[in-house]
Amino acid sequence: MSRELSVVVLAAGMGTRMKSALPKVMHKVAGKPMVNHVIDTAGKLNTAKTMVVVGPDMPQLIASVSPYSTFEQTDRLGTAHAVLAAKDALIGLTGNVLVLYADSPLFTAETLKRLVNAREAGDHAVAVLGFCPDDPTGYGRLITDPNHGGLIAIVEDKECSDAQRAINFCNSGVMCFRAETMIETLSAIDNQNAKGEYYLTDAVEVACAAGQSCVAVEVDEDETLGVNSRSQLAVAEAIMQERLREAAMENGATLIDPMSVFFSSDTKLGRDVIVEPHVVFGPGVTVGDDVMIKAFSHLESCVVANNADIGPYARLRPGAEIGVGARVGNFVEIKKSVVEDGAKVNHLSYIGDARVGAKANIGAGTITCNYDGYRKYHTDIGAGAFVGSNSALVAPVKIGDGAIIGAGSTITGTVEADALVIERAPRIDKAGWARLFREKMKALLGK
Incomplete structure (x- = not known):
């Protein structure tokens, strides 16, 4: 030409x-x-x-x-x-x-x-x-x-x-x-x-x-193939997916079960990436070298750096940036957040509008409370911080480097570096209350 x-x-x-x-x-x-x-x-x-x-x-x-x-x-x-x-x-x-x-x-x-x-x-x-x-x-x-x-x-x-x-x-x-x-x-x-x-x-x-x-x-x-119907659209999708899978493997990625992995036309996978079955890549995904993406994960408009470990059942939403060697585990959702090098969000957590500092550890069940019904707010978690399980971080909030958050805490204010903070409601014991409640409801409902 x-x-x-x-x-x-x-x-x-x-x-x-x-x-x-x-x-x-x-x-x-x-x-x-x-x-x-x-x-x-x-x-x-x-x-x-x-x-x-x-x-x-x-x-x-x-x-x-x-x-x-x-x-x-x-x-x-x-x-x-x-x-x-x-x-x-x-x-x-x-x-x-x-x-x-x-x-x-x-x-x-x-x-x-x-x-x-x-x-x-x-x-x-x-x-x-x-x-x-x-x-x-x-x-x-x-x-x-x-x-x-x-x-x-x-x-x-x-x-x-x-x-x-x-x-x-x-x-x-x-x-x-x-x-x-x-x-x-x-x-x-x-x-x-x-x-x-x-x-x-x-x-x-x-x-x-x-x-x-x-x-x-x-x-x-x-x-x-010209697409004139939904069924022809599905045929075109199947042909395109086959091309994208072949290209990914030719460029150095391992697909354990290629037919169960779905790509977008702009998906970029690095060398020695391993993709387990039933992974979906939405538009705008870039994955570095030596990354493991475990089964049933969904990634969209995000960046995953070298040596990161994702899934299984992880969801990376638009704006997620996962650092070198970081870990995003099962049933974790990351949205518009940076998870820095070596940080871990291992399971059952939601991290939105946040920074998770290098080598920080986020315990199971932790969420960033980033939305008040009208506006979004930012959570900043410092390097090396440890957030105990089942914690709620109410944004805007900052947790300093090396700080420890006790399990079950609801954090509403700044936590200084290297501090231990436990923010829980005081325990209230009412002896026999449960038995009286059941008797009352049985009499009221007749059963």
Whole structure:
């Protein structure tokens, strides 16, 4: 690929089969909207310009693709009509223009590069990605010249002759155009068909009629999946997850049971990370080297440093930062907090809006009381502090370095460094009260 590359992403369809108020292409695969998968993949080819064609009243979609330019296809009159919605931005472009579909998130950058290279190699007017399914029913067929092998037409399934229907080389929809002749080619497409629409596929015959050449490039069928329903969305998710698992293992992570681990598209795992079964990575997770993530843990928008130990059944929420060699154990939830190097929060605790200092130890059942119903408050736990089990730290509060909090305490004020603080309600004993209470309730309820 040596010439300039621009991209048009078609995203105007609502996708009625999804039965959703959300535009189809905003549904997520591996934690990211399909349209953003398509844009990000194309971006790996160093695109000079990216244009997104949207439909009316799609503010969420426009926000999701920002800062890229959007163009509205007010009347949905076919795919060629959709591309020409961005006509003003296409004028004056040189090199290559890729036309991609926002509901097809599985194409790889390597495949798109092959397509662009094939167009450039023969200076073709149009290059098309094709695939060979076991059953081609329903797909447009790519018709090639038996003499020179060039692409001469794309024929929709319902319009195929018997001979053409026997062809199993099918249209994926993805095309690369010579930028300098693209507008002329698209403008010559008519709508003389059963639907009265302007089909992008007709660009091949238009170009050939004008004495220009076209070419088809074969790609694996898995990449071509277009998502039109919830079931197809699930298929796309499964394919993407398989890719992400393979990439994680190739890059040095061990997945004990790969099929039970779910990644987001941006998950970053370091070397020699071990991931036990049934772990879920939400968006925005970065994990360092030599980390153990035990079973049934859930991580989202967090950072885990080298040699940390997470889980089982741990939940790291957005803003969690886990330090080198720190330990976050079973049934511990960390939210918007820093757990510094070597600190331990071993079990049954909630740490929110807090700092847990280096080598501090948080006992079982400890919580930071960070919310009063209106605002959030910060808890600061010093290095080497020891917080006894079943303690409540009522924020805003500061516990000094090396301090010890007695088990069952409710801490409401500053604790000095190296101090022992025990803050419990005084014990009240009422002899026989429980027996009298039971007798009273039995008489009242008759049982």
